[in-house]
Amino acid sequence: MTAVIDEPTTRKVRGWAAPPRPVWEEAPTRAGLAGKGIVLVLACLAVVFPLWIVIVTSLSTRRTIDEAGGLVMVPKDITFIAYQELLSGGQVTRAALVSIGVTLVGTLFSMTVSVLCAYGLSRTDSLGHRWILMTLLATMFFSAGLIPTYLLVQTLGLTDSYLALILPSAISVFNILVLRGFFMNISQELVDSARIDGAGDFRILWQIVMPLSRAVIAVITLFYAVGYWSAWFNASLYLNDQNMLPLQNVMIQLVQKQEAPVGLGQAIRTGQLSGLAVQMAVMVMALLPVAVLSPFVQKHFKKGMLTGAVKG
């Protein structure tokens, strides 16, 4: 894709204030400013408003929810009872732990394999470089299809195993290419001098290349982690045991199909807890890690989106 690595912005002023306007630029009109502001606020509201009602409802007492006739827009009597119930053991607690575990292990595995491969392919004259690159690139053009993949996972005996959630989708060739593009741009003099000092390839990767690529590694890690956290389809295909399901699949059952959570039915029936608050709390649990983590990596997103062309 287009090779734009850094933001060559000339107006580098931090904070809320507008940077000085260049002399040749016309003063903005009031109508123009207002129009822009309104559209921008509306676009942001379209994202924030639904999340707001979900979060507020999850924190509302049963009485507030009944008074509002359902979803709550204005917070009143904040309570964490829904979360306490969900996290005190039972179906949702287990599902959340499964999701956290699969995400951590899967992301670590994906990153290790991807970084190693990206470094291994970062020198265009190395042995077999072209063949390996072509082997990986070709997978961006075809897919073997759902049914053969399903039969393969079954044949490998991965059904009802968490490996089925990790291995088939462990690496993204696109991510490897992004990493590789960055590794290739690291000053060769630096790598050469380390090699003259006796460092091997693993050491060069660990002590020179990776520290210099922190930004892009952060982005790709987030991409992989979000992928594992959001995945539900493979679990629905390969896991038959209800107790093994990750959070997204439990969310399908509880929120979309409106089933009562296992072990919580009592608290809901006796009227202490609103079923709606429980549903919204499950949604908040699914969105919270993503919403908290992604802004930290935001300023590097461009690096993960745009790779230099596939060189070599």
Place this chain on the structure above:
Amino acid sequence: MSHSTVPRSKAEATKPVEEPAAPGDAAGPPDAPPRGKQGKRGKLSLRLRYRRDRVLLLMTLPAVALVLVFHYLPILGNVVAFQDYDPYISDNGVVSILNSPLVGLENFQRIMEDSAFWNALKNTLVLFFLQLVLFFPIPVLLALLINSVIRPRVRAVAQAILYLPHFFSWVLVIAVFQQLFGGAGIFSQLLRQNGHDGLEVMTNPDTFMFLLTAQSVWKDAGWGIIVFLAALASVSPDLYEAAAMDGAGRRRRMWHVTLPALRPVIALLLVLRVGDALTVGFEQILLQRDAVGPGASEVLDTFVWWNGVRNQDFGYAAAAGLIKGVVSLGLVLAANKVAHLMGEQGVYKK
């Protein structure tokens, strides 16, 4: 690059393993001549190159193994498309394949006569065109808007908010839409309190394709602006100044400076999108298939899922998947060809 003038063979003769591989090449300037097959490469024996690069080869091994097993190996499994595949013979797919009868093109014939398949194809194309027309322009417009916001903090906050839904799972996005537009959603709730009927958007088959498009816009339109913002950031401010000096107002600067900068990116993304035309909304539709029924929602990917995973008619489903896969491959290759003809990079370099 002074390194590259050092005669390679001399360095090689002394200590091949510690010789820095490809001095200067990876970091070379982009306009340097491409590494040719002439020159250094030919002079090294295979054995020396292996000794020099074996660690690199070792590093690529796990990824190559994963790709071979999970991307290349299943291609062989497409043989079930030509079989009356019986999944109950054995848990081992290989045993089942070996013991299932070959039926030639029977599965493909059945597909051609299956109105459900044609309906799925129609839905796929309708959804593709709807998304092209209704989704595609939004990130461009949003990027222009964000780009014109010059207060850095406002810009960062707006970007953070607009990017966020991209990181949500489809399960969450659809659950959010349920809370807004579902029968018990916030808008139905407000309508009922004012004596109207609630909404039925989430279960209405007639408008389902529009609902899918709206969900895609909510999830990914914000994320889509990144590419365009990068293109806009690469425009030299001197161009704007020069245009202003020549008397171009806001509108003409937009038309003659900003839009030409976006054009190649827009063209490239359009081409790549067309290459992906048959792959639309799989997870998203699967989650809502029950609510609106297969007639309105089935696309090619869900058709394969339904017949294979649900109905256990693996040969039939694999045949449908194979048709889709082959046509998609053709589309992707054609799209890249077009990208190259336009002087763009596409997914791979020519």
